[in-house]
Amino acid sequence: MADLQGSAFILINPDCKESMMNKVIARFAPSPTGYLHIGGARTALFNWLLARGNGGLFLLRIEDTDVERSSQEMTRAILDSMHWLGLDYDQEPFYQSRRFEIYKDYIQKLVRTGHAYYCRCTPEEVEEMREKARGLGQKPKYAGKCREAGLQPGPDTVIRLKAPQVGQTVYQDQVKGSIAVDNTQLDDLVLERMDGTPTYNLAVVADDIEMGITHVLRGDDHINNTPRQLLIYQALDVAPPVFGHVPMILGPDKKKLSKRHGALSVMAYKEMGHLPEALVNYLARLGWSYRDEEIFSLKDLLQKFSLDNLGASACVFDTEKLKWLNSHYIKESSPERLAVILQEHLDASLPVPAQEYLEKVIPLLQPRASTMQEMAEMAHFFLVPDQELEMDQKAVDKFLTPEAREYLREVSEILAGMEEFDQENLEQAMKVYIEEKNIKFKAIAQPLRVALTGKTASPGIFETMQVLGRESCVNRLRRVQGL
């Protein structure tokens, strides 16, 4: 790109179509100062889709230059979350903390070419300048005191970008459209701190150049950083990547999602019993749409995702819709897989059930549970020892009348004498019994349910009985006689 510095109107990256022709290289660049939260996960997903959906590369960069707040554990946790969601990356992760030499080179190049200068102003002085600007009703910024001072490196100096003071910086945002900022709004940002470490904006630009990044999709909250970064690209005389800023995810109160109101980590959703494909599907639809469709697998998304269908406005995270998607995927999943997941959610006081048994229980719960946590609660009566089954007292009082107990006593004897203890034969046996007694099925359905499950709501009574098995059914029916 030509050096346009100083011209009245600076147009950067007027059209991305040409670069779209080349191989897409996108990245996700989390800072390991916290868990991977819902917003970060969506950013990662979109970048992954952009790269993988176009035969490109998806790289990972760990922005751990803040040694104080970054940790190895958080990096691990972020990687685990991405793995759980099914977002894999190419090459080894790039760690900014190991790349300080590269940043030094970039900064020195800027100093050499006259695009950066040494500054001796103290943080207090700079703060005064900002205050002054604020007082004048202007945007707080560094006033440029050392800009023309021609200072040499020293122990108390930082390096600042010599940013253009006229014209404007314009770029085509892939989701927002044209964005323009007057250069007077921007100041000479610090590139290298007093301790010699690079600042965020410099490191990002240097890395994106080094990594060959073609597309930067990131949160809306970075929209104001983009013009600053563009200025660095310009000073470096390097063509910038394509930028796109996806809208923020808001909490139910329409405020930026934070730990206070449910900006939970990805892993928290796992613990609540959400399936990864449900979370991916939900996140994808938050800010993106494809006609009237709602259900998307990762594979569908790969094929259908495009920047064109990204929305521009902020959206509210809706737990109810997530749960609906989750219940959908629970219905779609195999009992084999769900059994493994369910184990993690079961009450620790329960005896560890066999995989085969869970696989019989789960089909009865699939249409009823919207999270695996819920399923674990529903599965409880299937797994608890007969003598420890908790009984809902209100249900007992209402349905286990003396008359009903007598029916149950007789039924328990019938069950004990049955040949094939399956749903079909159970239904037949009960039919015969109620005809014999000349009663309605309703007269014994709820008493049976309460006796067997302890509750008034459960899966179908015959399928429940078949899964529980003869022994448990008889045990439980006998047990209620004494209650």
Added chain:
RNA sequence: GUCCCCAUCGUCUAGCGGCCUAGGACGUCGGCCUCUCACGCCGAAAACAGGGGUUCAAACCCCCUUGGGGACGCCA
């Protein structure tokens, strides 16, 4: 305060000047099914923030107002 961004049912959204008496989905409310609870099916209520333009024609284009969000660090 200054700058930037955004604005269709409660929520996620379709809509890219005429197909819109605004479509879908979640949720809500009815109904059907039914051994309970679910699932499923059927149906209903529910939105173009306001005001000016442009145009034969505006939810769609422009401007203003209002509202919301974000950013103004030697954090990332």
